[in-house]
Amino acid sequence: MSPAYKWYAPSFTPGRPVRQGAVGRLGGARRAHGGRLAGPAQGFSAGGAMPTDVVPDYRAVVRRLREVNGPTMLDGHSDPYDVLIATILSQRSRDETTDRVFRALKARWPDVRALSRARVADVDSVIHSIGFHRQKARGVVAAARAVMDRHGGAVPVTKEELMALPMVGPKTAGCVLVYAFGDASAIPVDTHVHRISNRLGWVRTRTPERTEEELERRVPRDLWLDLNSLFVDHGKHVCLPRRPRCGQCPIARWCKRVGVA
Ligand code: SF4
Numbered sequence: 623m624s625p626a627y628k629w630y631a632p633s634f635t636p637g638r639p640v641r642q643g644a645v646g647r648l649g650g651a652r653r654a655h656g657g658r659l660a661g662p663a664q665g666f667s668a669g670g671a672m673p674t675d676v677v678p679d680y681r682a683v684v685r686r687l688r689e690v691n692g693p694t695m696l697d698g699h700s701d702p703y704d705v706l707i708a709t710i711l712s713q714r715s716r717d718e719t720t721d722r723v724f725r726a727l728k729a730r731w732p733d734v735r736a737l738s739r740a741r742v743a744d745v746d747s748v749i750h751s752i753g754f755h756r757q758k759a760r761g762v763v764a765a766a767r768a769v770m771d772r773h774g775g776a777v778p779v780t781k782e783e784l785m786a787l788p789m790v791g792p793k794t795a796g797c798v799l800v801y802a803f804g805d806a807s808a809i810p811v812d813t814h815v816h817r818i819s820n821r822l823g824w825v826r827t828r829t830p831e832r833t834e835e836e837l838e839r840r841v842p843r844d845l846w847l848d849l850n851s852l853f854v855d856h857g858k859h860v861c862l863p864r865r866p867r868c869g870q871c872p873i874a875r876w877c878k879r880v881g882v883a
Contacts, residue, residue, distance in 0.1 A: 676823060676875075676876060676877065676878045678822070678823060678824050678840070678876070679876050680824070680840070680841050680842060680845055681842065681845065682873075682876055683822065683873045683876050684845045684848075684849065684852060686872050686873050686876075687852040687853075687855075687856055687872070687873060688848070688852065689872075690872045691851075691852055691855050691856075700801055700802055701802065702776075702777035702798055702802035702803065703733055703734050703737075703777060704724070704728070704802075705797055705798050705801050705802040706765065706769075706777055706784075706787075706790070706794070706798050706802070707724065707727065707728075707737070707762050707765070707766070708720060708724040709793075709794045709797045709798070710758060710761050710762050710765060710789050710790070710794060711723055711724055711727070711749065711752060711758055711762065713753075713754065713758070714753055714754065715752050715753050715754075719751065719752050719753075720752065722751075723748075723749045723751060723752045726748050726749070727745065727748055727749055727762070730744075730748060731745070731766075733775075734766045734769045734770060734775050734777070735766075735770060735775055737762060737763060737766035738763070738766040738767040738769070738770040740763055740766075742759050742760050742763050743759075745759040745762060745763055746759035758789075761788055761789035762789075764788035764789065765787045765788050765789055765790065768786075768787045768788055769787065772786075777798060777802065779799075779803055779805070781795045781796070781799060781807060781808055784798055784799070792808065792810075792811075792831065792834055793810050793811060793812065793830065793834075795808065796808035796809060796810030796811075796834075796850070797810045797850070800846075800847060800848075800850060800851075804847070806843065806844075806846040806847035807846075808834075808838070808846070809834055809837045809838055809841065809846050809849050809850060810834075810850040811830040811831075811833045811834040811837065811850070812830065812850065812854065813830070813857075813863075814853050814854045814856070814857025814858065814861075815830070815833065815837075815849065815850055815853045815854070815857075816829075816830040816833045817857060817861070817863060818853045818856060818857055818861050819833050819836075819837060819853070820833070820880055820881065821861065821866070821877060821878070821879060821880050821881065821882055822873075822876065822877050822878060822880075823877070823878030823880050824836075824837065824840065824841070825837060825840070826880070837849070856873070860872075866882055868882065
């Protein structure tokens with residue numbers, strides 16, 4: 623990850639249909655949602671009341687969310703190029719914007735080779751409607767060139783190699799691993815995963831980076847693959863940032879509701 627460009631929240635994934643949720647219109651081609659810079663988990667209160675009679679039950683929560691959410695994006699893995707570039711574009715941007723901009727970019731530069739040969743100014747002109755477009759234009763071209771130069775045009779398949787690419791940090795690398803390769807060797811932590819993990823009482827962290835570390839220490843590895851997908855859906859439609867719908871929450875019985883009034 624570029625140290626000057628941290629982000630944590632891809633919930634957008636190319637190719638996924640917009641899901642019109644019960645709350646708002648937060649669809650977009652989903653996954654890699656607009657990211658947020660590191661900060662306290664929303665609703666997190668170090669001094670907030672935490673019920674002591676709720677024991678973290680990772681399996682029960684994941685099982686229940688799978689029942690409720692149905693098929694996840696993992697049912698159809700996306701092209702690694704799509705996930706890599708769209709996830710970079712999605713930083714601090716809405717799904718709808720990321721979706722539209724990514725499709726425009728891909729229409730003109732359909733693969734890594736083409737994008738690696740693009741002029742940054744041309745990319746910038748195509749993606750200018752998205753936030754931080756200059757930085758992102760430089761970033762996606764640099765990432766494509768690095769994939770060409772270092773990996774012969776194939777998006778790498780290890781977290782270490784991915785994170786050596788420009789503008790790729792743990793979150794982006796995790797999304798590529800999970801959503802492009804179906805590789806559960808990381809838990810991508812975006813703002814939804816960060817917030818919900820803290821509310822559930824699974825972790826008590828102030829940054830997505832720490833949340834990722836803690837989740838990967840605590841959550842059984844066989845639950846990693848679709849945790850991001852499940853929590854992003856849950857965070858968009860039930861466990862909303864400002865007004866979580868606890869009364870309608872299918873996992874309320876396992877939630878400590880940390881920091882939730
Ligand atoms: Fe979020 Fe409330 Fe559900 Fe806990 S009970 S996961 S705070 S919506």
